[in-house]
Amino acid sequence: MSASVTVALILLLSLIGFWMGRSRAVAVSGGRIASLHSVPNYYGSFVAIWAGLPALVLVLFWLALKFPVTEALVLAGLDVDTIRAWGQQMLPPQDLAQLMERLAAGGSDLLSDNQKQLLLINIRNIAAGQSQYVNPDVLGILKPAAAHYSTLLSLANWSLFAISAVLAVGGLVYTRARISPDLRARNGVEKVVNALLIVCSLIAIFTTLGIVLSLLFESVRFFARVSPVEFLFGTHWSPQTALRADQAGSSGAFGAVPLFSGTLLIAVVAMMVAGPVGLLSAIYLSEYAPRGVRNTVKPVLEILAGIPTVVYGFFAILTVAPVIRDVGSLLGLSVSSNSALAAGVVMGVMIVPFVSSLSDDVINAVPQSLRDGSLGLGATRSETVRQVILPAALPGIVGAFLLAISRAIGETMIVVMAAGMAAKITANPLEAVTTVTVQIAALLVGDQEFDSAKTLSAFALGLVLFFATLLLNVVALRVVQKYREKYD
Amino acid sequence: MTKTSGEAGTKRAKMAGRGVKVFYGEKRALHGIDVDIYQNEVLALIGPSGCGKSTFLRTLNRMNDTIDICRVEGKITLDGQDIYDPKLDVVQLRARVGMVFQKPNPFPKSIYDNIVYGPKLHGLATRKDEFDAIVEQSLKRAGLWTEVKDRLNEPGTGLSGGQQQRLCIARAVAVSPEVILMDEPCSALDPIATAHIEELIDELRANFTIVIVTHNMQQAARVSQRTAFFHLGDLVEVGATEEIFTNPRDERTQGYITGRYG
Incomplete structure (x- = not known):
């Protein structure tokens, strides 16, 4: 169950929530709309927000965490034999020797970060059915891990679907039950609108900040190689650096x-x-x-x-x-x-x-x-x-x-x-x-x-x-x- | 329309309007005004809002030229010369017929530079001491000299509303015009500043011919020798101020000055 289907479901529930909230408000007013604190549309929006917003926030968090969490789980689930067999196929001799030493010592942190990435790419390709990109010898070794990875992902997808559906329906039912002429729906809706506007302006600010920071960090790396004085006051610009030590003209x-x-x-x-x-x-x-x-x-x-x-x-x-x-x-x-x-x-x-x-x-x-x-x-x-x-x-x-x-x-x-x-x-x-x-x-x-x-x-x-x-x-x-x- | 311009008297007409019609696009704002403005008198133009008195005032130094859709017919003379003659230089006309506006509008320059702005444009002086003399004389005539003589280099916009308006009068006087037009010069001022300006107008009469638009009938009665009453684009009647206020000939004039409408 993909995330887009989940989002569509949440939006649908939210829409249903709007109509239910609206008609509920009309019902509790007993025909006198003026006796309500807010006009019925605000009650509708109030229910829609409570049905939709928490579930959507959940989806966002889940999208951010899905891959890191499942991948960490897959890596943790690999046994020593699989790692050794994979290392023998994929690692250059020097790295392999180090791996063997660590295996013999019985350490827990067997692979470096780069090696983990390589392993994960293999697993992901197999799980996605793109085995042609994978060394055929590795294919057999990693098949169980890939299956584990697929199971975890689909479990995560289904559980997200189920949890957000429960959250949305729960929010809908709970807020609908709270509707009474005294419920300050308008104030609640205004608060959410206010928060939404703040979030949008923060996005612009943080984007600027992010751009500045990325410029800054990369520049710091540059200034570690070339001194700022040379950069700002030097009069010769020729950025072609030599690839080999004996290369001329660069x-x-x-x-x-x-x-x-x-x-x-x-x-x-x-x-x-x-x-x-x-x-x-x-x-x-x-x-x-x-x-x-x-x-x-x-x-x-x-x-x-x-x-x-x-x-x-x-x-x-x-x-x-x-x-x-x-x-x-x-x-x-x-x-x-x-x-x-x-x-x-x-x-x-x-x-x-x-x-x-x-x-x-x-x-x-x-x-x-x-x-x-x-x-x-x-x-x-x-x-x-x-x-x-x-x-x-x-x-x-x-x-x-x-x-x-x-x-x-x-x-x-x-x-x-x-x-x-x-x-x-x-x-x-x-x-x-x-x-x-x-x-x-x-x-x-x-x-x-x-x-x-x-x-x-x-x-x-x-x-x-x-x-x-x-x-x-x-x-x-x-x-x-x-x-x-x-x-x- | 009552024909009232040809008033008996020996005074010389400084300016005269004959059959002045003003159009804004298709709309006619003035329907043919005949009026004489005599040398060294204060003529007050009164009437309800939108009656055309400000429009008429602005035809006297062709300030209406700045409005694209405005068109003037008829004849207005200054010392017998038609001011709408195509050969006439509008810049010279405005040097001879100065204007003071409803809202004080000093330039964002020093008091000194506000006064010498006009004289510099028209080359009335060349040396510093000549300009100094013009500044002092103009500010004295506008009754502002003692208040600002120590701060001539401060910005004119820093003065109070009444002082700003007197500065604008001094600025107009500095060009030595023959006629000064005033468009509700006191409407943005408090009563004390207003009294100050009214006194000043009376003094200025000795040297200038003044036409003043006002909404305040007491003001018209206090400062003017003659009054013209406008109504819906017509000049209803014009005559000695005392006559207009005590014994108006037209019932529309009577209705307005007794406060029945306006």
């Missing part, structure tokens, strides 16, 4: 400064596009555009934000980069085909709607009375914008810019496609540079061993990126918040 240098400078260069180029274009279009939309134009242009501008970044990426490499290279060669400049300029300009276009939409909001938040006051003194529109509206909206605009920068340094797809892989320190936007995000993508693409310094460096880069954007976001939000208080 020194494995992890100085990340070229990546930071490349990221910064592209972000600066992007902001030089997105800043003026976004801010000026926000000013046009909020101060100059007639209502009709505004209502059309604003959504169109926001469509830009909906274009997948990978599309921007090939726009950058197939359209913008060749144009820049051709113009450059006309002017006698040497432009590399993957230039920071191309990636930065396209990224700038991508974050224009971001800047313009946020700036538009803060400009619109400037009270109309200030505009009237300025216009009433004989100021022109542009004088009003420059001398009254922008100064008043400045903190909000700064916040918008900071958020846009944090988008720019975290953006990956465009730079992966258009910025190139050359890790060098340069302030010339016509050269190819590489960014933190490009390197992370490059380091983790394909089959990688997850314990080499090369792969682990991706986590360290991710950690740096995370702290940079976090800092920008926190500062930006503080600035925007402070600004809000001023007018409310």
